[in-house]
Amino acid sequence: MAEDEDELILADLPDEELVPQMHDDLYDGLRDEVVEGVEILLARGWEPYRVLTEALVAGMTIVGKDFRDGILFVPEVLLAANAMKAGMGLLKPLLAETGAPKMGKMVIGTVKGDIHDIGKNLVSMMMEGAGFEVVDLGINTDVDRYLGALETEQPDILGMSALLTTTMPYMKIVIDTMAERGIRDDYIVLVGGAPLNEEFGRAIGADAYCRDAAVAVETAKAFIARKHNQAVVA
Ligand code: B1M
Numbered sequence: 073m074a075e076d077e078d079e080l081i082l083a084d085l086p087d088e089e090l091v092p093q094m095h096d097d098l099y100d101g102l103r104d105e106v107v108e109g110v111e112i113l114l115a116r117g118w119e120p121y122r123v124l125t126e127a128l129v130a131g132m133t134i135v136g137k138d139f140r141d142g143i144l145f146v147p148e149v150l151l152a153a154n155a156m157k158a159g160m161g162l163l164k165p166l167l168a169e170t171g172a173p174k175m176g177k178m179v180i181g182t183v184k185g186d187i188h189d190i191g192k193n194l195v196s197m198m199m200e201g202a203g204f205e206v207v208d209l210g211i212n213t214d215v216d217r218y219l220g221a222l223e224t225e226q227p228d229i230l231g232m233s234a235l236l237t238t239t240m241p242y243m244k245i246v247i248d249t250m251a252e253r254g255i256r257d258d259y260i261v262l263v264g265g266a267p268l269n270e271e272f273g274r275a276i277g278a279d280a281y282c283r284d285a286a287v288a289v290e291t292a293k294a295f296i297a298r299k300h301n302q303a304v305v306a
Pocket of ligand 1: 129132133135136137139140141146147149150153180185186187188189190191192194195230231232233234235236237238262263264265266267282283284285286288
């Protein structure tokens, strides 16, 4: 009897209770519940982007704060990250389904020494949704892998992600190496990650720092438009 009373049926919750419940489930690393919550919100007509930002990213922000404050530890955060990824997996095809014409191509990776990939994956998803072709190099990407991919993929944009203050300087190594090889100006270089800011982006010689995935898409579109205009003028 008591057990029945305790059982929580996610589908019975109104949106304003379901979303905080999803934040709790993400916090607790409950993958299946997070996936179910995403399915319910989509079935209720929520836009995939709204589910992503209000249910998943907002939940991960709470996890981030408690990780910083020593309330959560790596194993718990990994579980939360896996639950987040499972929810994102469901949204990915929907965000990519816009049928937008191809805008350009981006190679992206998390820099050497850094294994955080949720933000990078989100950027990739949103870029694909906006019509960009994305080649994802994954995590822990060293300068040779970045440069090799630039050569083989010939993208318009190089994207780099770093979540640690100790790994963000690696972006400058990549950009400096591009400059040494005379290819820096062949690509639009966009950087992002929680510890970065605009000043850092400028200081390392990137074209722009992108605060979040939506800004990354808008910035990429603006740079591609500028590139096309220059090509027309030239
Ligand atoms: Co890590 N971790 N972590 N962690 N982790 C942070 C980053 C930290 C801030 C937590 C904290 O203390 N509050 C802290 C860094 C402190 C610092 O450097 N100043 C930290 C630490 C210390 C560590 C370890 C060292 C912990 C340890 O082992 N003692 C370790 C490092 C491992 C390594 O990389 N070598 C570690 C490990 C981990 C996990 C493996 C447990 C896990 C990662 C799982 C995974 O990614 N697969 C993890 C997580 C999940 C986090 C937090 C909690 C969440 C990161 C995240 O996914 N955010 C994070 C705390 C935080 O950031 N609040 C933390 C959600 C994501 C959507 O946001 O990644 O910022 P974000 O991406 C945004 C924007 O930044 C931007 O757009 C994205 C979407 O809007 N963006 C880009 C990102 N990349 C971009 C690229 C672009 C454009 C925009 O290119 C064009």
